[in-house]
Amino acid sequence: MHKLILPLAVAIAAIAAPVAAQPAQRESIVSIYRAAPGQQKALLEWFARQDGFAKAAGVPASQLYVHQNGASWDFVWIQPKTTEAQDKAIDDAAKAAGQLAGPKMGLKLREYIAEHSDTLAVGPISADEWLKVVGQ
Numbered sequence: 001m002h003k004l005i006l007p008l009a010v011a012i013a014a015i016a017a018p019v020a021a022q023p024a025q026r027e028s029i030v031s032i033y034r035a036a037p038g039q040q041k042a043l044l045e046w047f048a049r050q051d052g053f054a055k056a057a058g059v060p061a062s063q064l065y066v067h068q069n070g071a072s073w074d075f076v077w078i079q080p081k082t083t084e085a086q087d088k089a090i091d092d093a094a095k096a097a098g099q100l101a102g103p104k105m106g107l108k109l110r111e112y113i114a115e116h117s118d119t120l121a122v123g124p125i126s127a128d129e130w131l132k133v134v135g136q
Contacts, residue, residue, distance in 0.1 A: 027081035057089035
């Protein structure tokens with residue numbers, strides 16, 4: 001099995017249980033992107049800028065997975081779920097850097113993508129840890 005498929009399958013499968021039963025500090029947003037034609041580099045640069053704003057705001061780093069073979073996606077980007085205060089701090093960092101923030105940032109992102117999906121998931125987590133959560 002491809003190195004990415006198993007961890008991605010585990011992360012996505014984690015959404016089957018109710019969110020209330022999941023440890024909030026381990027919630028992540030799993031986003032799968034297919035870049036618009038010719039926009040792969042621009043999308044990567046967008047990810048890098050967002051990671052820089054998150055770092056400036058004290059938000060943990062995202063994880064990026066880059067397609068090598070198989071399905072039609074280009075990137076899987078896993079970000080920690082953030083609070084409203086963290087979102088504001090990220091927006092403030094973007095504005096301080098002279099970049100777009102909030103809904104305008106989302107519109108800019110759409111210039112680089114043909115398709116994407118977002119999923120709330122718990123992880124990374126081992127199967128043993130998850131069994132403890134669902135066994136409660």
